[in-house]
Amino acid sequence: MITTDVLPDRVEMRAYGTLTLADCKAFEELSDYRVRFNHPVDLLIDLRSMTGCSLDVAMEEWRYVRAHQSDFGKIALLTDDQLVSWSAWVSQFFTEADIRIFESERSARRWLDKDSQLEDLADGELH
Numbered sequence: 001m002i003t004t005d006v007l008p009d010r011v012e013m014r015a016y017g018t019l020t021l022a023d024c025k026a027f028e029e030l031s032d033y034r035v036r037f038n039h040p041v042d043l044l045i046d047l048r049s050m051t052g053c054s055l056d057v058a059m060e061e062w063r064y065v066r067a068h069q070s071d072f073g074k075i076a077l078l079t080d081d082q083l084v085s086w087s088a089w090v091s092q093f094f095t096e097a098d099i100r101i102f103e104s105e106r107s108a109r110r111w112l113d114k115d116s117q118l119e120d121l122a123d124g125e126l127h
Helices: 021-037 055-067 082-094 105-122
Strands: 002-007 010-019 041-053 072-078 098-102
Touching (some): 002 021, 010 021, 041 105, 055 082, 072 082, 072 105, 082 098, 098 105
Parallel strands (some): 072 098
């Protein structure tokens, strides 16, 4: 099961239990919609409560990353699983996105928000 939040410049997803192909497709549909209107988009993907996924999910992830090489700016991945971390490292070869692994949601959000806050400062919007 997944939950998603779609923000103007970010899509956030949290996985619980076993990640299914239907979950992946639902996330992809929301991400594709946001990319269509606000390109590139950042992703926050929380897999800390994921207990597993099937081979078809892993294959779909690779297909999706390759199909969207320049659609994402930053991808913050929350996980403590070494296999997921390794998969993210390999994914970096197929995308222009900056992918980073985090154990803390606070650190991930701080990293995702860093450039947008700097842009706001440059525009004089933050005080």
